[in-house]
Amino acid sequence: xxxxxxxxxxxxxxxxxxxxxxxxxxxxxxxxxxxxxxxxxxxxxxxxxxxxxxxxxxxxxxxxxxxxxxxxxxxxxxxxxxxxxxxxxxxxxxxxxxxxxxxxxxxxxxxxxxxxxxxxxxxxxxxxxxxxxxxxxxxxxxxxxxxxxxxxxxxxxxxxxxxxxxxxxxxxxxxxxxxxxxxxxxxxxxxxxxxxxxxxxxxxxxxxxxxxxxxxxxxxxxxxxxxxxxxxxxxxxxxxxxxxxxx
Amino acid sequence: xxxxxxxxxxxxxxxxxxxxxxxxxxxxxxxxxxxxxxxxxxxxxxxxxxxxxxxxxxxxxxxxxxxxxxxxxxxxxxxxxxxxxxxxxxxxxxxxxxxxxxxxxxxxxxxxxxxxxxxxxxxxxxxxxxxxxxxxxxxxxxxxxxxxxxxxxxxxxxxxxxxxxxxxxxxxxxxxxxxxxxxxxxxxxxxxxxxxxxxxxxxxxxxxxxxxxxxxxxxxxxxxxxxxxxxxxxxxxxxxxxxxxxx
Numbered sequence: 001x002x003x004x005x006x007x008x009x010x011x012x013x014x015x016x017x018x019x020x021x022x023x024x025x026x027x028x029x030x031x032x033x034x035x036x037x038x039x040x041x042x043x044x045x046x047x048x049x050x051x052x053x054x055x056x057x058x059x060x061x062x063x064x065x066x067x068x069x070x071x072x073x074x075x076x077x078x079x080x081x082x083x084x085x086x087x088x089x090x091x092x093x094x095x096x097x098x099x100x101x102x103x104x105x106x107x108x109x110x111x112x113x114x115x116x117x118x119x120x121x122x123x124x125x126x127x128x129x130x131x132x133x134x135x136x137x138x139x140x141x142x143x144x145x146x147x148x149x150x151x152x153x154x155x156x157x158x159x160x161x162x163x164x165x166x167x168x169x170x171x172x173x174x175x176x177x178x179x180x181x182x183x184x185x186x187x188x189x190x191x192x193x194x195x196x197x198x199x200x201x202x203x204x205x206x207x208x209x210x211x212x213x214x215x216x217x218x219x220x221x222x223x224x225x226x227x228x229x230x231x232x233x234x235x236x237x238x239x240x241x242x243x244x245x246x247x
Numbered sequence: 248x249x250x251x252x253x254x255x256x257x258x259x260x261x262x263x264x265x266x267x268x269x270x271x272x273x274x275x276x277x278x279x280x281x282x283x284x285x286x287x288x289x290x291x292x293x294x295x296x297x298x299x300x301x302x303x304x305x306x307x308x309x310x311x312x313x314x315x316x317x318x319x320x321x322x323x324x325x326x327x328x329x330x331x332x333x334x335x336x337x338x339x340x341x342x343x344x345x346x347x348x349x350x351x352x353x354x355x356x357x358x359x360x361x362x363x364x365x366x367x368x369x370x371x372x373x374x375x376x377x378x379x380x381x382x383x384x385x386x387x388x389x390x391x392x393x394x395x396x397x398x399x400x401x402x403x404x405x406x407x408x409x410x411x412x413x414x415x416x417x418x419x420x421x422x423x424x425x426x427x428x429x430x431x432x433x434x435x436x437x438x439x440x441x442x443x444x445x446x447x448x449x450x451x452x453x454x455x456x457x458x459x460x461x462x463x464x465x466x467x468x469x470x471x472x473x474x475x476x477x478x479x480x481x482x483x484x485x486x487x488x489x490x491x492x493x494x
Contacts, residue, residue: 072462095469095472098463098464098465098466098469099463099465099469099473100461100462100463132464132466133463133464133465133466134462134463134464135463165489166489167488167489171480171485171486172480172485173480173481173485174486212485212486212488212489213480213485214347214479214480214483214484214485214487214489215319215347215381215484215487215488215489215490216345216346216347216380216381216382216489216490217345217379217380217381217489217490217491218345218346218380219345219379219380222342222345222346222472225342225469225472225473225476226346226472226476229472229473229476229477230476230477230480232461233418233419233420233460233461233477233480233481234420234480236461237461237462238418238419238420238459238460238461239418239421239459240461240462241414241459241462242412242413242414242459242461242462242463242464243462243463243464244464
């Protein structure tokens, strides 16, 4: 079943003219016809059934029918990550979305190589991944921020899980054993690691949870994905059934 | 520090002529000179220091010095996976290696789209990833095997963790809570899922542990990576320090 993200108010019998990329996708890629059924969601009102009211090579309008799934939030987990080169960036955005991240924050550190981040492209990545993975929400993508600014305005009630390559952290599952299901974020450094002064400053913050992720060196993108996975399994929503099985 | 995999006997003072790809890499990519130090490993005898004895644009010889790290095995975890298209295959091989997989087995199922698997390329992928992630072992890459043959010769003392999209499995951490640190494998189905008869057959086997991985749909490559990650955190070696910190 095709699922499209439409950032509009959804209500029964509303007729919606699709943007041309979505019209092209339905008409020319998926070869949909008038009357065909698809699913739509707006990120906050669950999932809705819709029918194609009219379709041509360049235009498509939908009639919204009724709501078929209630809204469900993802766990309140953010990923703060030092941007890497383009392909891994798209990869991180896609996989983090599948794994259920709520917010992505590109963080510029002393050793961050890539200073320009195409956040519009990241937003397109997370929307596409959300459409495909049965999410009813879209992860928020923030503009890049310097590490020092991120920390200076940090809400200390949100614990920050620091993927600590120095060996100073407890093993991930041990470090999270005493955490309640509350709000958390994950912080992944750049390929070259944090600068020494950044690292010392991080370790001083009361909201930091340094964690170890085993004996092997993980690339930054692998570490991001692995840290989200473990969180979802230990504190997130992995005790829930696959969503397509739910009413 | 550059680390090279050399599948030869390592002993002090041995002089080794490198294959031309490795000579090219050291001379022209890394611009190494006579006397420069690198690290080498053969997958079974730990890590050794070596010096460049002679180097030109096309040839390079090394003098092996002494052993600097003792051999360490990875956890005895295999990944049995239905091959997907080429890019995700290289991705699975690389990430699975970083995460510590011991063996990769491509499995052909009823719904597997890709029937040809370039295992030579997969072996090159896992060697490159091993060199970069401080592993002292190289994952084994098996030739593709049909699911029915894999199961008919399965050693039932190795439990098979089935990533179960049907909602029939317990949550991952619950399903693994009673497992001892013993030998396991992970089985990931193809993009289209297992055929119904395959799935029913799998669920009948006494060595199967069906696990659930949350409400969102994971792509096959994400599921493979996430399943290995959780295993390493829960039953693997994530209580160990980063290896580059170890003697």
